[in-house]
Structures are given as C-alpha cells and as structure tokens.
Amino acid sequence: MWARRLAPGVLVAALSCAAVAAQDLPPGGGADALRSRCLGCHGxxxxxxxxLSRDGWSRELDKMAGWGAVIDTTDREPLLAYLAVEFGITPRQHVSAAADGAATAILTTRCTGCHGLDLVEQQRLDAAGWRRELEKMIGWGAVLTTSDTEALLGHLARQYPARR
Structure with a gap:
C-alpha cells in the first residue's frame, strides 16, 4: 500500500532530476537534438x-540508431558536430557569463592601457604561454592581483588559444 503512494513521488523526483541535468548541457546547435533524441534513454x-572523436561519435550515433534511436538526417550533422566539440577528446570548457565578463573587464582596463587588443589576438598561446606572458607583463609594471591573473589566464586561453 505504501509503495503505491511512494511511487508517484519517486517518479516525479527522477524526472525532475533528469530535467535539471538536461538543462545543464552546454549551449549549441545540437543541444536540442541531444535532449530530444538521446536523453530519453540515458542521462x-x-x-x-x-x-570521443568525431568519428567515434559518428559510430556511436550509428550504434544507437541500430538500437532504435530515431535520428533524422537533418538532426544528425548538427548533433554530431555538437557532440564532437562539446564532448570530444578535448571538450570545450565553459565559464559563466559573469566570470567571463569580469575577465574581459580586467583585459580592457588593465591591458589595453599599454597596448591594443590586436596584439593580444595575435599571440595565440597555450595556457603555459599565456601564464609566461602575464608574468612578463607584471614584471613590466602591470597591476594584477593573483585572482585577476587566474581569471585573465583562463579567459585568454579560451578566447585566444594556440593554433594547432
């Protein structure tokens, strides 16, 4: 008897958790297809x-289609691109808009007083390279706190990554 009363509550809680988790996906062109085509069976x-690599995700989509997943041809390419970028071998790192905005403000107020953004955009360094560059700028008189430096480092590495 008590199980009948408990079951609807458990179901609502489980569906609520799945809905929250589904909203936690990175934004992108294939996010809606992922929600509608994939998250019905697993989280x-x-x-x-x-x-996985792009080829790996392609094989995974083929496998899921073989198990009954319905992936329209119009959904496949955006979904595949989204999976490869957001959940690839080296997934993209996301930061909140507030944190990114704070780092942009630091870049604008502390860096562009001495040089333009074009110089920053040309660098294209990895995280270690950006750290060396920031340490060099501090040595030349840039005023950055430790937290400013870390925020700026993450922002620069994301916005102006090393060319491959």
Whole structure:
C-alpha cells in the first residue's frame, strides 16, 4: 500500500532530476537534438564521460540508431558536430557569463592601457604561454592581483588559444 503512494513521488523526483541535468548541457546547435533524441534513454553524464572523436561519435550515433534511436538526417550533422566539440577528446570548457565578463573587464582596463587588443589576438598561446606572458607583463609594471591573473589566464586561453 505504501509503495503505491511512494511511487508517484519517486517518479516525479527522477524526472525532475533528469530535467535539471538536461538543462545543464552546454549551449549549441545540437543541444536540442541531444535532449530530444538521446536523453530519453540515458542521462547527460553518460554522454559527458565518453570523450570521443568525431568519428567515434559518428559510430556511436550509428550504434544507437541500430538500437532504435530515431535520428533524422537533418538532426544528425548538427548533433554530431555538437557532440564532437562539446564532448570530444578535448571538450570545450565553459565559464559563466559573469566570470567571463569580469575577465574581459580586467583585459580592457588593465591591458589595453599599454597596448591594443590586436596584439593580444595575435599571440595565440597555450595556457603555459599565456601564464609566461602575464608574468612578463607584471614584471613590466602591470597591476594584477593573483585572482585577476587566474581569471585573465583562463579567459585568454579560451578566447585566444594556440593554433594547432
């Protein structure tokens, strides 16, 4: 008897958790297709932990279609591109708009007083290279706190990554 009363509550809680997890996906062109085509059978954690190449995700989509997943031809390419970028071998790192805005403000107020953004955009360094560059700028008189430096480092590495 008590199980009948408990079951609807458990179902609502489970669906609520799945809905919250589905909203936690990175934005992108294939996010809606991922929600509608994939998350009905398993949660986003299964997808997040895969870290597959584009070819790997293509094989995974083929496998899921073989198991009954319906992936329209119009959904496949955006979904594949989204999976490869957001959950690829080296997944994209996301930061909040507020944190990114703070780092942009630091860049604008502390860096562009001495040089233009064009110089920053041309650098294209990895995280270690950006750290060396920031340390050099501090040595030349840039006023950056430790937290400013870390925020700026993450921002620069994301916005102006090393060319491959």
């Amino acid at each position: 986003p954690d299964v997808i997040r932990q895969q870290r």
